Amino acid sequence: MEKRENWSSKIGFILAAAGSAVGLGNIWKFPYIAGENGGGAFILIYLVAILIVGLPVMLCEIILGRKTQKNPVGAFNAIRPGSPWMFAGAIGVLAGFLILSYYSVVAGWTLGYIFKAITGQISSFQNIEMAKQSFDTFIQSAKWSVLCHFIIMAITTYIVYNGIKKGIERWSSILMPLVFVILIILIFKGLSMKGSKAGVNFLFSFDFKKLTPGAFVTAMGHAFFSLSLGLGVMITYGSYLSKGENLFKSTLAIVSLDTAVALLAGLAIFPAVFAVGLEPDAGPGLIFHLLPLVFSKMAFGIVWATLFFILIFFAAITSTISLLEVVSAYFIDELKWSRKTVVIVFGFIIFLLGIPSALSFGKWESVKLIGLSFFDFVDTLSANYFLPIGGILISLFVGWIWGTKNAVDEIRHGSHNFADVHLISLLAGLKDDPSHNSEVHVVTLASLWGIFIRFIAPIAIMIAFLVLIGVIKI
Numbered sequence: 001m002e003k004r005e006n007w008s009s010k011i012g013f014i015l016a017a018a019g020s021a022v023g024l025g026n027i028w029k030f031p032y033i034a035g036e037n038g039g040g041a042f043i044l045i046y047l048v049a050i051l052i053v054g055l056p057v058m059l060c061e062i063i064l065g066r067k068t069q070k071n072p073v074g075a076f077n078a079i080r081p082g083s084p085w086m087f088a089g090a091i092g093v094l095a096g097f098l099i100l101s102y103y104s105v106v107a108g109w110t111l112g113y114i115f116k117a118i119t120g121q122i123s124s125f126q127n128i129e130m131a132k133q134s135f136d137t138f139i140q141s142a143k144w145s146v147l148c149h150f151i152i153m154a155i156t157t158y159i160v161y162n163g164i165k166k167g168i169e170r171w172s173s174i175l176m177p178l179v180f181v182i183l184i185i186l187i188f189k190g191l192s193m194k195g196s197k198a199g200v201n202f203l204f205s206f207d208f209k210k211l212t213p214g215a216f217v218t219a220m221g222h223a224f225f226s227l228s229l230g231l232g233v234m235i236t237y238g239s240y241l242s243k244g245e246n247l248f249k250s251t252l253a254i255v256s257l258d259t260a261v262a263l264l265a266g267l268a269i270f271p272a273v274f275a276v277g278l279e280p281d282a283g284p285g286l287i288f289h290l291l292p293l294v295f296s297k298m299a300f301g302i303v304w305a306t307l308f309f310i311l312i313f314f315a316a317i318t319s320t321i322s323l324l325e326v327v328s329a330y331f332i333d334e335l336k337w338s339r340k341t342v343v344i345v346f347g348f349i350i351f352l353l354g355i356p357s358a359l360s361f362g363k364w365e366s367v368k369l370i371g372l373s374f375f376d377f378v379d380t381l382s383a384n385y386f387l388p389i390g391g392i393l394i395s396l397f398v399g400w401i402w403g404t405k406n407a408v409d410e411i412r413h414g415s416h417n418f419a420d421v422h423l424i425s426l427l428a429g430l431k432d433d434p435s436h437n438s439e440v441h442v443v444t445l446a447s448l449w450g451i452f453i454r455f456i457a458p459i460a461i462m463i464a465f466l467v468l469i470g471v472i473k474i
């Protein structure tokens with residue numbers, strides 16, 4: 001059997017995990033849902049969702065991974081051998097498989113758009129109809145969409161084939177810094193344009209009337225997807241960590257990077273949109289219809305358009321590799337397959353499964369499953385059902401079955417401050433003062449986290465889930 005690998009450095013792990021989190025969710029989806037839900041007000045509730053649900057659940061996943069050094073199924077099984085809890089892990093592995101199949105299709109569109117940008121097609125758009133027409137023709141073309149999806153799966157397979165250090169960590173460490181550099185360049189460009197201030201105002205203005213219960217649910221669902229939670233990506237990535245790492249600090253870094261990229265993406269997009277005199281409420285078409293038009297109105301549009309689509313492409317690749325890694329880790333740990341075999345076999349099967357999703361915008365548009373296109377069906381099943389169910393089960397398992405006591409014992413390796421220092425003394429910088437650390441403390445980061453994981457996170461996710469699937473009407 002192959003020896004289980006470890007990350008070669010702390011920063012390598014953080015970049016890989018942040019790479020998983022930062023993806024289409026941040027750059028494509030976050031800006032448009034923020035745009036539709038009132039800009040600044042939505043950002044505020046999104047931050048709340050990240051704090052009360054995202055951060056605690058991510059810490060849970062990473063703890064489970066490092067403790068058991070296993071894939072999601074193996075992790076539950078290691079703690080409660082033979083119990084039905086392992087199905088919580090199995091839902092995760094299945095969700096990883098399903099999400100990757102259609103996520104790769106959308107990632108493929110960004111590849112196609114890099115091509116369109118370089119060849120100057122994008123900078124020739126005259127109006128929104130032309131931009132829309134070009135997008136529709138592209139996604140309806142079986143040849144193009146399947147080819148691009150194939151290329152994404154081939155790149156993903158290649159990276160994961162090379163393992164943790166030489167594959168995932170290496171590529172995340174190259175691509176993530178580039179994502180930041182490109183974002184910053186685009187933000188400077190956007191802000192330097194005349195009339196861009198309106199975009200900044202839009203993004204950070206508070207329209208409290210738009211703070212509807214629906215916006216809360218959207219924020220919660222998005223926080224989950226954006227942080228790659230609920231299916232065990234973080235369990236799997238955490239399983240390659242060694243005992244010395246400070247899990248709380250790492251989690252904080254990953255969550256902050258993900259949130260920063262979402263906000264920066266908004267700052268890269270809206271100022272430029274306003275500067276060329278367009279409206280920001282384009283919905284899902286924001287980056288594929290509206291932005292190409294924005295680029296066509298800019299000087300050197302070819303350059304900006306190419307940079308922008310390379311940015312999303314890089315962000316998407318660091319996410320697709322995390323999804324394939326979850327599926328692979330399961331077969332490697334549990335069924336003792338070799339990494340190379342699993343990755344090639346499942347890379348190919350997921351490519352095949354993605355084909356109907358790719359075709360569901362064109363040739364197979366009329367094929368419906370319970371009234372949804374194949375793409376929407378797989379998306380709804382995995383993102384609206386499997387992810388929240390996975391998230392609820394993970395927090396209940398750690399909070400009530402394995403127990404927060406055992407989890408905190410695991411965090412103590414590498415993170416003494418989290419578990420044993422009074423929260424107020426810690427925040428005040430007085431943890432080393434003799435009169436502040438002389439006794440056992442009840443109010444610590446760990447106790448706060450325990451309450452979130454036992455009560456607040458599962459209840460909040462449950463409510464969002466029931467609204468999402470229409471059981472609770474708001």
Ligand code: TRP
Nearest residue numbers: 021023024025026225226228319
């Ligand atoms: N978080 C990624 C994004 O924002 C997508 C993603 C990667 C994901 N792995 C995941 C979502 C696992 C849910 C679960 O685009």
